[in-house]
Amino acid sequence: xxxxxxxxxxxxxxxxxxxxxxxxxxxxxxxxxxxxxxxxxxxxxxxxxxxxxxxxxxxxxxxxxxxxxxxxxxxxxxxxxxxxxxxxxxxxxxxxxxxxxxxxxxxxxxxxxxxxxxxxxxxxxxxxxxxxxxxxxxxxxxxxxxxxxxxxxxxxxxxxxxxxxxxxxxxxxxxxxxxxxxxxxxxxxxxxxxxxxxxxxxxxxxxxxxxxxxxxxx
Ligand code: DX5
Ligand code: ZN
Numbered sequence: 001x002x003x004x005x006x007x008x009x010x011x012x013x014x015x016x017x018x019x020x021x022x023x024x025x026x027x028x029x030x031x032x033x034x035x036x037x038x039x040x041x042x043x044x045x046x047x048x049x050x051x052x053x054x055x056x057x058x059x060x061x062x063x064x065x066x067x068x069x070x071x072x073x074x075x076x077x078x079x080x081x082x083x084x085x086x087x088x089x090x091x092x093x094x095x096x097x098x099x100x101x102x103x104x105x106x107x108x109x110x111x112x113x114x115x116x117x118x119x120x121x122x123x124x125x126x127x128x129x130x131x132x133x134x135x136x137x138x139x140x141x142x143x144x145x146x147x148x149x150x151x152x153x154x155x156x157x158x159x160x161x162x163x164x165x166x167x168x169x170x171x172x173x174x175x176x177x178x179x180x181x182x183x184x185x186x187x188x189x190x191x192x193x194x195x196x197x198x199x200x201x202x203x204x205x206x207x208x209x210x211x212x213x214x215x216x217x218x
Pocket of ligand 1: 006008028140141172190192194
């Protein structure tokens with residue numbers, strides 16, 4: 001699946017940005033609070049409006065403190081998938097259950113320096129594992145290939161544990177990096193600048209999808 005990140009779109013024209021990638025699988029929405037990351041973006045009211053303005057399922061990536069309190073309302077607002085960071089969560093299992101109870105998929109995200117071994121057991125409570133391939137906070141950064149062993153480990157764990165779990169990569173994904181991520185076992189690809197920085201965002205989505213398909217390890 002390809003999930004264009006609206007972080008690289010024109011924030012005054014989000015509905016048009018969604019229309020321009022109408023064949024995307026998910027629309028990735030980066031929620032930042034200027035505490036968990038040094039950047040401030042958008043929150044619940046914008047997610048509600050966007051949900052009313054597009055049919056593309058919303059993939060909300062919460063880079064915020066205290067997701068235990070703030071994540072479930074994104075599910076209630078209509079997000080299809082709500083991902084929060086393990087580094088910020090107090091009770092990830094309870095939060096995942098609250099997100100699922102509100103009707104969304106639940107996602108767990110890890111920063112590049114966070115290992116996933118301690119959390120392999122709780123992944124059963126989640127639908128998505130988002131492996132950051134840049135430090136969270138900004139679009140347009142360089143892909144960190146050193147994170148790929150973590151993607152491989154996640155994929156092996158999904159295989160051996162017979163889990164149903166999307167393995168999503170986020171940060172620096174483009175035509176030059178998506179094959180390596182797909183080969184390592186990712187099956188959801190977030191792309192911000194590679195999509196909304198392109199002349200034709202819709203074409204960029206199709207092109208990324210076909211490049212990834214050739215290398216999928218899944
Ligand atoms: C970064 C965000 C990403 C960002 C990716 O903190 O989580 O979703 O939009 O942007 P690119 O694809 O430009 O690296
Ligand atoms: Zn993101």
